Amino acid sequence: MLQFLARRLLVAVLVCLTVLTFAFALTRLAGDLAISIAGPNSTAEDIEVVRKAYGLDRPLVTQFFDWVSRAVVGDFGRSYFFREKVSTLIFDRLPITLTLGLVGLGIALSVALPLGVISALREGRPVDRIISLVALLGQAMPSFWLGLVLMITFGLHLGWLPISGTGTWQHFVMPGTVLAFSAIPALMRLTRAGMIDAMSADYIRTARAKGLSRTSIVLKHAARNAAMPVVSIAAVQLGFMLGGSIVIETVFALHGVGFLAWESISKNDFPTVQAVVLLLAIIYTLLTLGADLLNAVLDPRLRAA
Amino acid sequence: MSRWRSWGRNWGLWLGAFIVGFTLFVAIFAPMVATQDPFAQDLSRRLVPPSWMEGGRPQHFLGTDGLGRDYFARLVYGARISMLIGIATVVTSGIIGIALGVVGGFFGGRIDDVILFTITARLSIPLILVALAVVSLVGSSLTVVVATLGLLLWDRFAVVARVATMQVRTLDYVAAAWSAGCSQPYIVMREILPNILSPLAVVATLEMALAILLEAALSFLGLGVPPPLPSWGLMIAEAKDYMFFNPWVIMVPGMSLFVLVFGINLLGDGLRDLLRTGRVA
Amino acid sequence: MSALLEVEDLEISFGALDAVRGASLEVRRGETHCLVGESGCGKSVTALAVMGLLPSNGARRAKRLAFDGKDILGLDEKGMSRLRGDRMAMIFQEPMTSLNPAYTVGSQMAEVLIRHRGASKRAALDRAAELLARVRITSPGMRLGQYPHQLSGGLRQRVMIAMALMCDPELLIADEPTTALDVTVQAQILRLLADLQKDLGLAILLITHDLGVVARTAHRVSVMYAGEVVESSPVDRLFHRPMHPYTRGLLSCVPVPGKIRRDQPLGSIPGMVPHVTRGFEGCAFRQRCPLTRPDCAGPIERRHPDPDRDYLCQIAPNEMAAP
Ligand SMILES: Nc1ncnc2c1ncn2[C@@H]1O[C@H](COP(=O)(O)OP(=O)(O)OP(=O)(O)O)[C@@H](O)[C@H]1O
Ligand SMILES: [Mg+2]
Numbered sequence A: 001m002l003q004f005l006a007r008r009l010l011v012a013v014l015v016c017l018t019v020l021t022f023a024f025a026l027t028r029l030a031g032d033l034a035i036s037i038a039g040p041n042s043t044a045e046d047i048e049v050v051r052k053a054y055g056l057d058r059p060l061v062t063q064f065f066d067w068v069s070r071a072v073v074g075d076f077g078r079s080y081f082f083r084e085k086v087s088t089l090i091f092d093r094l095p096i097t098l099t100l101g102l103v104g105l106g107i108a109l110s111v112a113l114p115l116g117v118i119s120a121l122r123e124g125r126p127v128d129r130i131i132s133l134v135a136l137l138g139q140a141m142p143s144f145w146l147g148l149v150l151m152i153t154f155g156l157h158l159g160w161l162p163i164s165g166t167g168t169w170q171h172f173v174m175p176g177t178v179l180a181f182s183a184i185p186a187l188m189r190l191t192r193a194g195m196i197d198a199m200s201a202d203y204i205r206t207a208r209a210k211g212l213s214r215t216s217i218v219l220k221h222a223a224r225n226a227a228m229p230v231v232s233i234a235a236v237q238l239g240f241m242l243g244g245s246i247v248i249e250t251v252f253a254l255h256g257v258g259f260l261a262w263e264s265i266s267k268n269d270f271p272t273v274q275a276v277v278l279l280l281a282i283i284y285t286l287l288t289l290g291a292d293l294l295n296a297v298l299d300p301r302l303r304a305a
Numbered sequence B: 001m002s003r004w005r006s007w008g009r010n011w012g013l014w015l016g017a018f019i020v021g022f023t024l025f026v027a028i029f030a031p032m033v034a035t036q037d038p039f040a041q042d043l044s045r046r047l048v049p050p051s052w053m054e055g056g057r058p059q060h061f062l063g064t065d066g067l068g069r070d071y072f073a074r075l076v077y078g079a080r081i082s083m084l085i086g087i088a089t090v091v092t093s094g095i096i097g098i099a100l101g102v103v104g105g106f107f108g109g110r111i112d113d114v115i116l117f118t119i120t121a122r123l124s125i126p127l128i129l130v131a132l133a134v135v136s137l138v139g140s141s142l143t144v145v146v147a148t149l150g151l152l153l154w155d156r157f158a159v160v161a162r163v164a165t166m167q168v169r170t171l172d173y174v175a176a177a178w179s180a181g182c183s184q185p186y187i188v189m190r191e192i193l194p195n196i197l198s199p200l201a202v203v204a205t206l207e208m209a210l211a212i213l214l215e216a217a218l219s220f221l222g223l224g225v226p227p228p229l230p231s232w233g234l235m236i237a238e239a240k241d242y243m244f245f246n247p248w249v250i251m252v253p254g255m256s257l258f259v260l261v262f263g264i265n266l267l268g269d270g271l272r273d274l275l276r277t278g279r280v281a
Numbered sequence C: 001m002s003a004l005l006e007v008e009d010l011e012i013s014f015g016a017l018d019a020v021r022g023a024s025l026e027v028r029r030g031e032t033h034c035l036v037g038e039s040g041c042g043k044s045v046t047a048l049a050v051m052g053l054l055p056s057n058g059a060r061r062a063k064r065l066a067f068d069g070k071d072i073l074g075l076d077e078k079g080m081s082r083l084r085g086d087r088m089a090m091i092f093q094e095p096m097t098s099l100n101p102a103y104t105v106g107s108q109m110a111e112v113l114i115r116h117r118g119a120s121k122r123a124a125l126d127r128a129a130e131l132l133a134r135v136r137i138t139s140p141g142m143r144l145g146q147y148p149h150q151l152s153g154g155l156r157q158r159v160m161i162a163m164a165l166m167c168d169p170e171l172l173i174a175d176e177p178t179t180a181l182d183v184t185v186q187a188q189i190l191r192l193l194a195d196l197q198k199d200l201g202l203a204i205l206l207i208t209h210d211l212g213v214v215a216r217t218a219h220r221v222s223v224m225y226a227g228e229v230v231e232s233s234p235v236d237r238l239f240h241r242p243m244h245p246y247t248r249g250l251l252s253c254v255p256v257p258g259k260i261r262r263d264q265p266l267g268s269i270p271g272m273v274p275h276v277t278r279g280f281e282g283c284a285f286r287q288r289c290p291l292t293r294p295d296c297a298g299p300i301e302r303r304h305p306d307p308d309r310d311y312l313c314q315i316a317p318n319e320m321a322a323p
Helices: A002-027 A033-038 A044-053 A060-071 A086-121 A126-139 A143-157 A169-199 A202-209 A214-252 A257-266 A270-298 A300-304 B002-028 B071-107 B109-124 B127-138 B142-152 B155-169 B172-179 B184-220 B232-242 B248-277 C043-051 C077-083 C105-117 C121-134 C140-144 C153-164 C183-200 C211-217 C235-240 C245-252
Strands: C005-014 C017-027 C032-036 C058-061 C064-067 C088-091 C171-175 C203-208 C220-225 C228-234 C310-312
Touching (some): A002 A270, A033 A044, A086 A126, A086 A169, A086 A257, A126 A169, A126 B248, A143 A169, A143 B184, A143 B232, A143 B248, A169 A214, A202 A214, A214 A257, A214 A270, A257 B127, A270 B109, A270 B127, B002 B248, B071 B109, B071 B142, B071 B155, B071 B184, B127 B142, B127 B184, B155 B184, B172 B184, B184 B232, B184 B248, C017 C032, C017 C203, C032 C043, C032 C211, C043 C171, C043 C203, C088 C153, C105 C121, C105 C140, C121 C153, C153 C183, C183 C211, C211 C235, C220 C235, C220 C245
Parallel strands (some): C088 C171
Antiparallel strands (some): C005 C058, C005 C064, C220 C228, C228 C310
């Protein structure tokens, strides 16, 4: 167990370092960063000034190590556009994105888990087919378009929910739903597969031979064993959702990290872009790490190993 | 009777194949399907509704957009972009992913560790964000979008190819080829690749669907295919300002996108079932 | 008094496959009834059908299926689940996978008593510890907190037995409880079952491949072949004078009754078990039978050579030469 943990931790650290390098390389992709920052209509002197001001005249290696050594302690420099420290910018907006992601995950789980279980218990029957078809339909839904359609329907015509902004919990219902849509099919499929597997296991026959109730057989004996892959995929999906929030936040004008990322991309504000890429990668890595830990708690065999 | 039943069980595969085939046909023969110019603006005829709605005109079957361009023509040419992006991305990412996966699965050991790490690192990178950043930095064009998505979407190919290669490698005929003294490239090309193609075909459909959706999202955010090209995502973005009064302007491209991606997914699902049962049921 | 378990004309089918065709057997209180037969002859599915645990693709029909004189054929899942684990219990062929890997031994054992007797967790765990000791597991208190993966196959099977005994069942069905275990452990488990049977007055339906076990533990034996009970008899008379040619074949594969090799598997008779699908006629053993006659392809008569005994064959008892 300890060895497994140590190994996972090492991989996580290496992944973060890789992403760090990647995030740095990303912004040098376009060639001369100074030209991009100075804008299209700037003179040669302007560009030189920018180059000096941002330290872009130093050797690339120096720039890289300078950036990395600051980044590891959470200093991502100042935003070119917002005139603020990047870390402040991001941490001000993180709560909104996290709320959105958790609401999305909550909705996704509360839809996907029951549907997956029902599907598994009715394997091959019409109910199962219909649920699979619905999952497939959900998977095909372009999230930004779904967002707009919901806005028209529930915001404009029915007037049930606010169209954009972040004032109340109602503001998170539509974006959360849209975000959930992208995670539901994968979660549901895995729940279904896991439950089908578990329900045909020998220990379920034992549980029935003990005369346990249907509820206890399904929810206690089968679900616990089906939960492990679901936990892993839920963590991965939450990571993807936070990454996907850039589209949803733009559609619904939620001023979270995704919206910030979109703004800074369109304003060539590279320090912020780099920081958000890194932050999302770290969150994703932590989530998968957390899922592995949770699985170790769920599965006594892993715990002992 | 049995033919009907087999159709009933495989309807998804056929419907999916039909949707994809139809879109491909429209994309290839776009100039013949749509007689109007998708770029020609006519500011005197802006936001004409589809021909069956009140105020519609017969010459604009699906109406016109905010700049008076024929919506049907734009939709038809938009199919070209979606299909092009889908296919080109799958080819690019497929080559990268399959190469990595096969190498990892075939050689195992340290090499496999490195490849597994590469996959893990790739998965941790936020997809849309990085794609947006790259397109924004390099400048938006069809080629850039394809290259970006191709370089990002190889992970599932690699995962599946790696596992499939591991399984195939241990099979008898591969062992036989080894002992017959065949070279490694020969074994990979002749014995391994043909035997892992079927699961990869399913992955290809999934990735194609994903690429089309991502391109639409990028274009919707203004950092995908540049205007005035008629990408469906871009059409939705351009229509956004009018959608509260003319909902059909987002419904037309949105539904098309939805149906196409649904068709591709149906095709992939059908293929998966087919491969699982090993026959056309 | 009627038998504890009565099975009459049980039929089990999986689609077109008739796994069991008209099997009858009775298990009386306090006796061990052995069910023997080659692999695939339908022993396990018979046991599962009695418990109402057939997989969903299997269908069960019977003229009568009664437990303690009461019909259980018409019972729904809920009614059956009240009997299972309480008055009838079962242990399985696969000790390695029959326990839930996610829960401790203690919690899996306790839930039986909690479910059927409404016992408190504490009381149920006490009872579990007592039974673990009873099946001769050392330091039961520690075992209660362990997970299945921490136990060997023999220990797991003991846990399964202890778990089956939680509610003092009247009937215990044991489906080849020792096949998956190594030889020394097999003997221990079987001795344990025999002791428990004596001490607790259990009725046991023991499915086995092992004629040595039959000779030592059974009161009564039913021999199955291709989904039918071809012979049923008290154990001493069966070994002394087997009637059905298949039973004779089985016994002749064994050196001397009484000095039987314990690891001798059944079914060393040349030939293959036919696949029995719908519309099969006649004796299923006729292709392998040394005494086969033309009328073996027709309907077969069940014969009663003496009270308490029957076999399914065209050849009458007096025509049957001594083996
Ligand atoms: N779930 C199932 N689906 C289809 N056929 C089944 C199923 N379970 C059992 N069978 C068939 O029923 C027949 C009897 O099987 P059963 O498991 O009862 O044999 P057995 O006598 O217990 O053999 P063994 O000694 O190997 O345990 C076999 O032909 C088997 O293939
Ligand atoms: Mg069996």
